Amino acid sequence: xxxxxxxxxxxxxxxxxxxxxxxxxxxxxxxxxxxxxxxxxxxxxxxxxxxxxxxxxxxxxxxxxxxxxxxxxxxxxxxxxx
Numbered sequence: 001x002x003x004x005x006x007x008x009x010x011x012x013x014x015x016x017x018x019x020x021x022x023x024x025x026x027x028x029x030x031x032x033x034x035x036x037x038x039x040x041x042x043x044x045x046x047x048x049x050x051x052x053x054x055x056x057x058x059x060x061x062x063x064x065x066x067x068x069x070x071x072x073x074x075x076x077x078x079x080x081x082x
Contacts, residue, residue: 013057035075
């Protein structure tokens with residue numbers, strides 16, 4: 001998988017990742033879910049085109065992108081670099 005590229009789209013921090021298989025995608029998503037549970041900060045995730053995962057970060061109760069979103073994005077980036 002390529003490096004993660006985060007962009008601001010409609011006031012949210014968004015990335016779209018491509019995987020070789022749905023198994024690889026789900027294994028990655030499980031790692032993201034574990035991080036999110038540890039931080040008690042959960043991204044919106046959408047699986048599309050079978051092997052693509054869109055992750056959106058946004059702090060709903062603040063109505064904006066916050067430091068918590070950037071922290072989670074950095075931790076997600078760390079999954080790729082392992």
